[in-house]
Amino acid sequence: EPEVTQTPSHQVTQMGQEVILRCVPISNHLYFYWYRQILGQKVEFLVSFYNNEISEKSEIFDDQFSVERPDGSNFTLKIRSTKLEDSAMYFCASSEDRLWSPEAFFGQGTRLTVV
Amino acid sequence: AQRVTQPEKLLSVFKGAPVELKCNYSYSGSPELFWYVQYSRQRLQLLLRHISRESIKGFTADLNKGETSFHLKKPFAQEEDSAMYYCALSRPPNSGYALNFGKGTSLLVTP
Numbered sequence: 001e002p003e004v005t006q007t008p009s010h011q012v013t014q015m016g017q018e019v020i021l022r023c024v025p026i027s028n029h030l031y032f033y034w035y036r037q038i039l040g041q042k043v044e045f046l047v048s049f050y051n052n053e054i055s056e057k058s059e060i061f062d063d064q065f066s067v068e069r070p071d072g073s074n075f076t077l078k079i080r081s082t083k084l085e086d087s088a089m090y091f092c093a094s095s096e097d098r099l100w101s102p103e104a105f106f107g108q109g110t111r112l113t114v115v
Numbered sequence: 116a117q118r119v120t121q122p123e124k125l126l127s128v129f130k131g132a133p134v135e136l137k138c139n140y141s142y143s144g145s146p147e148l149f150w151y152v153q154y155s156r157q158r159l160q161l162l163l164r165h166i167s168r169e170s171i172k173g174f175t176a177d178l179n180k181g182e183t184s185f186h187l188k189k190p191f192a193q194e195e196d197s198a199m200y201y202c203a204l205s206r207p208p209n210s211g212y213a214l215n216f217g218k219g220t221s222l223l224v225t226p
Contacts, residue, residue, distance in 0.1 A: 003158075042219060
């Protein structure tokens with residue numbers, strides 16, 4: 001069964017450094033997403049991406065964040081200058097292009113620790 | 116503003132007992148509602164969505180627009196139902212299908 005895959009599973013970085021989290025969505029999906037979950041808090045939407053552009057982003061997704069689909073398979077989230085509060089589990093997801101209620105398929109997540 | 120509320124952080128029931136996980140939402144339009152589940156060490160996965168009115172693994176959920184609720188129910192809980200359950204709301208298609216999650220309820224089914 002096709003799955004969304006994320007790498008790495010755990011990344012430790014120093015405050016102020018740039019990080020890139022990588023995702024390979026399911027191949028025939030057209031919508032891609034990033035969510036994050038700070039420890040003990042709820043899963044929060046960051047951004048959705050469709051047709052090579054951002055379709056929606058949350059207030060969390062400020063200028064420090066960017067997304068890219070550099071080739072036909074990868075979908076990346078870049079954090080330009082990490083802060084301690086960026087420490088969280090980051091989930092990538094993808095879904096088909098449907099008019100109603102597409103199922104979002106989630107990756108296993110990347111645990112980002114900023115020290 | 117849209118909001119999803121799951122009032123119970125933890126729910127513990129005995130095997131064979133009925134279970135109801137509560138979810139209330141606030142949204143002025145016509146929301147689409149989902150239940151996602153995360154079993155131990157596994158990824159988040161869709162359990163069911165209101166639009167398809169299906170029953171998955173014995174779970175059902177009815178959208179009650181008057182009470183703005185989408186409670187998840189199962190008549191006889193099983194140990195393998197122990198997991199984290201998230202209620203989520205999505206706005207109509209032009210929102211990019213972003214999901215707004217509740218805080219989640221941890222269900223523990225004990226023998």
